């Protein structure tokens with residue numbers, strides 16, 4: 001399983017992560033990313049990692 005680390009201070013609310021993996025990422029009322037799942041199940045791992053790479057400000061990191 002993969003865990004996502006978020007640096008909220010970097011997030012500019014572009015929403016690319018949410019578009020790439022809406023099961024995993026959302027935006028709160030302030031337009032800052034929130035991770036919807038504490039641990040990412042295997043079937044969503046590739047999607048979550050691709051979404052993290054899509055972040056233009058490198059606010060998302062994935063770890064195993």
Ligand code: SF4
Nearest residue numbers: 011012014015017055
């Ligand atoms: S892609 Fe990056 S900057 Fe955009 S909402 Fe997601 S974490 Fe924030």
